[in-house]
Amino acid sequence: MMIKNLRLQNFRNYEDELVQFVPGTNILVGDNGQGKTNVIEGIYYILTGKSYRVQREQELLRWNQSEFHLFGDFLLSHHKVSLESHYRDKKKIVKVNKVPCQRLSDFVGTINVIFFSPDDLIIIKGGPTERRRFLDLHIAQIRPGHVSLLNAYNKVIQQKSALLKSYVERSLKYSQLQLWNQQIIELGVKIIRNRVDLTKRLQVVADNIYGNLTSHKEILQVVYLALGKKDIAEAISEFPQLLNDKLELEMERQMVLIGPHRDDLQILLNDKPARLYASQGQQRSLVLTLKLAELELIREEKGEYPLLLLDDVLSELDIFRRDYLIKFIESSNIQTLITMTSAETHLKAGALYHVEQGHIRRKQ
Ligand SMILES: Nc1ncnc2c1ncn2[C@@H]1O[C@H](COP(=O)(O)OP(=O)(O)OP(=O)(O)O)[C@@H](O)[C@H]1O
Ligand SMILES: [Mg+2]
Incomplete structure (x- = not known):
């Protein structure tokens, strides 16, 4: 391109x-x-x-x-x-x-375009929102349907939040929340699968690039945490139960507390969270590696850089x-x-x- x-x-x-x-x-x-x-x-x-x-x-x-x-x-x-x-x-x-x-x-x-500036250090240093955004922007470039999926999911989250904040009789509220939860599961599982799929592919390519960049002295790992869990199959099968378990707390706090809108991508350097332990230069190298890995993945997908x-x-x-x-x-x-x-x-x-x-x- x-x-x-x-x-x-x-x-x-x-x-x-x-x-x-x-x-x-x-x-x-x-x-x-x-x-x-x-x-x-x-x-x-x-x-x-x-x-x-x-x-x-x-x-x-x-x-x-x-x-x-x-x-x-x-x-x-x-x-x-x-x-x-x-x-x-x-x-x-x-x-x-x-x-x-x-x-x-x-x-x-x-x-497709890959953009990299010093501000991208936020992928490492910032909160989970920044890392989800990094994944979602990449997925959107190769699977346009991901944007509509995210939009649909975010609408459900907004509606569920509005319901949590509204004055509706408790049993009615409870049954309406169950309906939103069903949609959260349906759309959320698709989002999780897209992100996990990308993370696995990133891991393979990034591992190789980071090895070369650091003369194989350092190891980079990226791990998607779905609903707080590394085991994705377990997270998906327990999703309905986890949502149910959180319902009371969600009503009390009037916030949607669980779902892929709260997930994180763990970036580990030599087995430790890069956000907490990587030096400034290592953080730069990690982001550079992730960006170069994105380039390779887009070429694999589209046949062109x-x-x-x-x-x-x-x-x-x-x-x-x-x-x-x-x-x-x-x-x-x-x-x-x-x-x-x-x-x-x-x-x-x-x-x-x-x-x-x-x-x-x-x-x-
Ligand atoms: N909406 C705007 N209308 C007119 N000028 C603008 C507008 N927004 C930014 N600028 C001007 O554009 C210039 C900044 O451009 P830019 O950020 O591309 O600089 P740069 O060449 O990348 O500089 P640096 O080396 O500092 O990064 C500034 O002089 C700023 O005042
Ligand atoms: Mg500039």
Whole structure:
């Protein structure tokens, strides 16, 4: 998969800028605050319909403007796909090959992207929500149905929460809660299975990458904890009972206390939780490994590597790990866009761009 060009109109600090990309490594160099990350964000947005930095599109609008446009041409199995994202008056319109797309989920995942920035350390350091999000975003790229499944599940959770908080006669409340619980089981088991399946595949690929990255001195393990249990078959068979056991407490606390919306992905370094024991550099390496493992899994699934967007990551890695990443990028056929504040001499650029005050000029 490849991006051929991107046009940003009134997006962040870009007024109207067109940039052509090449296969292989595209390096964006510029001082702080010039617009490097904004380009990466634009590509991520046009491919996923979301920004990874902000919740509201309003913040993506160039100051004092009322609409933004992103246009991009991509190659997917040698076919050209043109995408357009238009935002105005709190509404977004997506076009694929100039045809409006009714539901965003219909096109998300067509062209895959892996994004990695220093903020991704949150996958290790943050709470379970961040790790579930990491898994769900990946699954959504290969199984578009996962997004609808999550939406349906979250609606049931919202409705059950509303019921827990409402003034309904106790026995009636109890029987209605049982009905929601049935749906939680039905949808929740599917979510758990998708996440477990991905975790197992991640483990195999990540183990190999992390071994190479650390000269086999450290061991990485990822384990999905479903309903607090490592044994997934047991968790699924006990799900109805676990829900029943929690009902009283849920009524008391007025919260839905059990289900895949509270699950976690354990990331272990040498058998210990990385969140608590891994050093800063080890945490970076763990996330890098998970991202590279995602790349491989998408290639296995789709037969092509996704785009790789690396925002400001080289400066965060030590020489050995940086070299590993550079070799990985150079030896594979992955189109990579990488930002940095000064040109990295070891990295061979397919194209080098200079970014300054919302203008992008190709230098090499
Ligand atoms: N909505 C917006 N409208 C106009 N300008 C914006 C908007 N949002 C951010 N900016 C400007 O964009 C610039 C930041 O761009 P970006 O985050 O891409 O910088 P960068 O080149 O990645 O810098 P760094 O090296 O510090 O990461 C800032 O100057 C900021 O003021
Ligand atoms: Mg930046």
